[in-house]
Amino acid sequence: MTGLFTKLGLAAGLALVTATSGLAQDLPKNLRVVIGSTSTGGDTYQAASFVADAISKHFGINAKVDAVGPTEAFKAIARDRRGTTIMIHHDQSYLGHLYGVKGYEDIFATYKIGPTLTINPGNAYLVPKKSPYQSISDVLDAAAEGTRVRVAIQPGGVSEIGFSALKNAAKIKKPGSEKNLVPVNTGSQADKDQLLFDGQADVINGSVQSNEQYTRLPEDDQKAMRFIWLTAAQETLDQVNEAGLGGTSREALLQYATPKSSVTLDGEKDFTFDKDFFIIYNKDIDPALVEAIDAGLKEIYAEGAIEKSMKDAFFVPHFMPSKEATTYLEKKRDDYRKVIEAIRE
Template identity: 30%
Template sequence: MKRRVLCMLLVLAMAVTCLAGCNRKKSVRVVIGSSSTSGDSYLIADTVTRYLAEEMGWDAKVDPVGAAEMFEILRTDKGKGDTIAIFHDMTYLGVVFGTYGEEYALENMTVGPRVAQNPGCCFAAKADAPYNTLVEAAEYLKANPDAEIRVACENGSVSTLCYLAYYNWVLDNYGQEVADQLRVIAAGVTSEKRQMLWDGNVDIIFDDYYGIQQYVGVDDKQLAMKCVGLLDEIEGAENAPTYAEQGITFNGEPFALSKDFLVYYPKDIDADFAKAVDTAAAKVCENESFKSDMAKLNYRGAYLDSAAAKDFIYNKRTEMTQLIEACPDFDYLTQ
């Protein structure tokens, strides 16, 4: 009798264990190439992950590991779907700028769907600067040959890319003398750039349009800012002239840039897993609650399936590589 009861208890325990295992959600680690939990990289990845996890039945968490570790994870992961990445243009720019080796190139990973965009890249100056746009800044330098404008950028980043488009345009339209009156000051995170501006150590900084709104129109002259160049169109943005509106071009075309956020996998990712994420990401980007949450953060969903996203990001890489190769390197610009 005791043996029978013991057997029944063992069977029951095994059944409970099996049921628990069947109901356990798949654990997925979402890595990003940033170590910050306050910037667009984390906020977008976290928002996308929450909705994607609901669609996929995941137990998922964003891990801000930084670019170097993210690249290495994508290079070495076995591709079972336990780890994915969500990151912006620095995924390819780090290699194009030479910060990271070719082993981390797009060809050595699998491109997943595009899930979001941040159109808020901009350049800002103090409110009392003697120019209101980047074009006016070039005119100011032309009229004042002994003046210089110091621009805070992060080496090998989206900010450098946006600056190079402006520098190249100044060089083409105002010549080398005026272009040499522009000087890059190497800077790090956004808070550092802003402090450099307020301290008078730089004249223009790369920032986020919505991030500077708290300083636009304020009475404190020390903190007051204005946008002098927006990289892409933003609905409702006032007193924020875009590059295109100012006539800033590259290769004869108006220059525009938003940060594009894509899902990235290890090179040997399971095909069925990647296909399921494509389907789920499409649903997420159509979800009205997701759209609302993204809008509150001043970002937007921007779905492209994996095939279209791959073509898009490869073409964007080609265009941005042409821009980088047309301009001096960062060391020259900081002289």
């Protein structure tokens, strides 16, 4: 009888160990994906939706995207070690810290960086169609000649990094001329557009997705705009669909990016900025879960369906497992830190 109980106990113990180890690698049945934006119309929600949808199907779980904004998203992952809440955000998550925005900590020290997912190559700078500035070089030349150029941005992140690069390039071109590039700090894309319509900004930060239709309006329309600079790297833009977006082909977009539109980083290389989306976890998340998501996403991207959906929506698929992603993003952070510090001196 004792032997029977011993065997039963061992079997139960073995089953428990097996089940527990299995659970450690399984994703929770309900996965909450919080994003660092409160908008459901923006690129963060769109990128997160692609990934959440693919994860749901692949793992047979229920993944839901909640647009809670950066502060609440960071709080949500900070209190969840079980991995039932993950965050998807972009370069803003470390740029906010570099710019000293309250509420942004050093994500590399405070959280665990997950895989990169996709790039939005659409970060752009625009002028009114009637503007005297035909290119980004014209803007830098004007600043060098002492003309005050007002640039509408949202401070403290992705919108500002291109502006910081412009100031850095102006400083390299003619030290002191960077003071002629004046930021007009504002909020949403609508606010930036409005400043251009009102003549209160000479250049605005925008995106291919939001502003492309405005570039197709006739010149006598008050709303008509023109791209002068895309911050994306050439190799990133090379990967977008040939048709580009709306009425603007990839070929046409490449005219506004490096090397044809040059904003120097150090006098030799050009500055580029690809807006990367990636996962952020609680610092103490079970490594097995991280591995499971890495492995699952690797299979999802290998299947190809997600890549097609992303490309159709003007995203560039960019999967990189967690370890590589951490190294890649840390290097990116270090590069941009140099740009920001260069213009602070």
